Amino acid sequence: MTNAFSGSGPDAVFAAYLADGRFMLQQCDDCKKHVFYPRVLCSHCGSPKLTWQPASDQGTVYSTTVVRRKPEQGGDYNVALVDLSEGPRMMSRVDGLAPHEVMIGMDVRVKIIDEPGHGKLLVFMPTQGGGA
Amino acid sequence: MKATDLRGKTAIVGVGLGGLPSAPNRSSMEIQTEAVHQALTDAGLNLSDVDGLFTGSSHAFMPALSTAEYLGIRPKISDTTMIGGSSFVGHLLPAAMALQYGLCDVALICYGSNQGSGFGKLKSMSEPQTYEAPYDPRHPITSYALAAARHMHQFGTRREDLAEVAVAARRWAQLNPLAFARDDLTLEQVMASRMVNDPLSKLDCCLVTDGGGALVLVRSERAKDFPKPPVYMLGTAMAHWHRQISSMPDLTVTAAAESGPRAFAMAGLAPKDVDVVELYDAFTINTILFLEDLGFCAKGEGGAFVRDGRIAPGGNLAVNTNGGGLSCCHPGMYGTFLLIEAVQQLRGEAGARQVDNAHIALCHGNGGVLSSQVTALLGDASTL
Ligand SMILES: [Zn+2]
Numbered sequence: 319m320t321n322a323f324s325g326s327g328p329d330a331v332f333a334a335y336l337a338d339g340r341f342m343l344q345q346c347d348d349c350k351k352h353v354f355y356p357r358v359l360c361s362h363c364g365s366p367k368l369t370w371q372p373a374s375d376q377g378t379v380y381s382t383t384v385v386r387r388k389p390e391q392g393g394d395y396n397v398a399l400v401d402l403s404e405g406p407r408m409m410s411r412v413d414g415l416a417p418h419e420v421m422i423g424m425d426v427r428v429k430i431i432d433e434p435g436h437g438k439l440l441v442f443m444p445t446q447g448g449g450a
Numbered sequence: 451m452k453a454t455d456l457r458g459k460t461a462i463v464g465v466g467l468g469g470l471p472s473a474p475n476r477s478s479m480e481i482q483t484e485a486v487h488q489a490l491t492d493a494g495l496n497l498s499d500v501d502g503l504f505t506g507s508s509h510a511f512m513p514a515l516s517t518a519e520y521l522g523i524r525p526k527i528s529d530t531t532m533i534g535g536s537s538f539v540g541h542l543l544p545a546a547m548a549l550q551y552g553l554c555d556v557a558l559i560c561y562g563s564n565q566g567s568g569f570g571k572l573k574s575m576s577e578p579q580t581y582e583a584p585y586d587p588r589h590p591i592t593s594y595a596l597a598a599a600r601h602m603h604q605f606g607t608r609r610e611d612l613a614e615v616a617v618a619a620r621r622w623a624q625l626n627p628l629a630f631a632r633d634d635l636t637l638e639q640v641m642a643s644r645m646v647n648d649p650l651s652k653l654d655c656c657l658v659t660d661g662g663g664a665l666v667l668v669r670s671e672r673a674k675d676f677p678k679p680p681v682y683m684l685g686t687a688m689a690h691w692h693r694q695i696s697s698m699p700d701l702t703v704t705a706a707a708e709s710g711p712r713a714f715a716m717a718g719l720a721p722k723d724v725d726v727v728e729l730y731d732a733f734t735i736n737t738i739l740f741l742e743d744l745g746f747c748a749k750g751e752g753g754a755f756v757r758d759g760r761i762a763p764g765g766n767l768a769v770n771t772n773g774g775g776l777s778c779c780h781p782g783m784y785g786t787f788l789l790i791e792a793v794q795q796l797r798g799e800a801g802a803r804q805v806d807n808a809h810i811a812l813c814h815g816n817g818g819v820l821s822s823q824v825t826a827l828l829g830d831a832s833t834l
Contacts, residue, residue, distance in 0.1 A: 329580065354581075355580070355581040380600065380701070381596040381597070381599050381600040381603070381701055382596070382599060383592055383595040383596050383599055383647045383648050383649075384645075384647065384648040385586070385587070385588055385592060385647050386644075386645050386646055386647065386648075395586070397585050397586070397587050397592050397596070397647075399596055399695070399696055399701075407696055407697075408581065408696055409581065409582040409585050409587065409694075409695070409696040410585060411585050418648065422599065422600065422603045423603075433584070436584060439584055
């Protein structure tokens with residue numbers, strides 16, 4: 319556990335881990351639940367005792383949509399909500415298959431990519447038959 | 451002291467619209483001011499009588515200051531609680547409290563925007579969410595599409611059911627001379643409409659129009675002194691559980707499941723008592739979610755509930771009788787229009803779209819991305 323009220327805040331710590339290619343989640347020392355997005359206090363019980371842990375990198379697609387976009391602007395892309403195996407839900411994208419092939423209930427795992435113009439980005443790949 | 455003490459203590463004695471169906475070359479403030487003037491005229495009051503101001507804006511950082519200055523009024527109390535499009539239904543609560551405690555005598559709720567003519571697309575002061583923005587969701591449709599996709603997956607809701615909502619709204623709008631979209635619309639046309647964010651097509655989305663709305667409220671003890679039949683606030687309740695869609699606990703259950711029962715409890719009413727229903731239909735899925743969450747049907751049965759024209763004119767339940775955000779107007783935030791249509795229905799002023807024997811109306815405001823939910827029950831004098 320780090321001191322919740324001094325030093326770099328949880329947003330900056332998360333971003334630094336991600337820039338280093340690591341997906342870290344906060345876990346509450348008191349209620350043992352995981353928290354995402356990063357916070358100063360546990361959003362389940364209010365405790366300031368949150369400890370960074372490596373994420374399992376496993377998740378399940380909770381919902382998915384295809385954002386329609388003109389081909390000349392880059393074409394259609396996926397936006398998904400993924401339930402992490404630790405509990406929290408996050409917005410992300412499932413790569414490695416066509417945007418409309420992403421299905422609710424699909425098992426996925428984290429992949430940290432270099433997104434042009436953005437830096438490190440946390441996306442997901444299908445667990446079955448996905449690429450690297 | 452308890453919430454039910456507010457039942458029936460506040461009366462809406464004036465309503466006004468502005469800028470409908472469109473108002474080219476008119477500013478948001480000008481459109482809002484037209485609505486304010488119409489509402490005060492409706493109430494037989496002057497601007498100088500207004501001493502409480504409850505407003506919100508898609509463009510002004512300090513909307514109460516801008517509005518009061520423009521109108522030349524000096525409010526004793528103002529509130530600009532910003533919870534998205536539901537804000538104006540939410541303003542019923544601070545307005546009722548301020549009136550009840552004598553902090554003001556005449557409360558004005560108002561909103562106006564020119565974003566149909568002025569921008570041609572939704573203008574929002576909503577800031578990007580740090581942990582969603584990298585994935586480039588389109589605000590707000592991607593969030594609603596994710597909710598619709600989940601509802602379809604979990605309950606077998608069909609795109610045809612969403613289309614039914616759009617067609618019902620259009621059929622009501624065809625009875626409303628102020629509605630923006632009044633052309634014939636079929637289920638087939640909605641189904642064939644350009645997909646924007648699966649499963650939501652262009653015709654599953656609300657309009658982007660100009661428009662303003664205003665309401666004048668007083669303590670009920672003096673409500674009979676005004677020219678029009680008063681409409682009483684019987685119950686209002688607010689709930690919000692998240693800001694961004696990734697933080698919504700269950701995308702098939704909105705906080706209307708909490709605001710609805712609390713509003714009904716304050717009013718001493720149940721869904722079966724409601725004669726006319728005004729739901730914030732930013733997207734077609736909203737209507738289905740709110741019918742379920744407010745108790746008009748069971749969770750998961752909203753799709754079946756709206757089928758075969760059941761919420762259209764002549765159907766089982768009169769829903770969004772002005773044409774809603776889908777076909778009447780949606781100038782960025784729609785909350786005032788829910789209340790104004792309900793008042794017109796309860797007064798019997800709704801012309802061709804008038805619902806017979808309308809005594810009790812439910813207005814339900816939504817804000818953000820299914821985020822804030824405010825339910826209000828309004829009634830005529832027979833309901834006190
Ligand atoms: Zn905790």
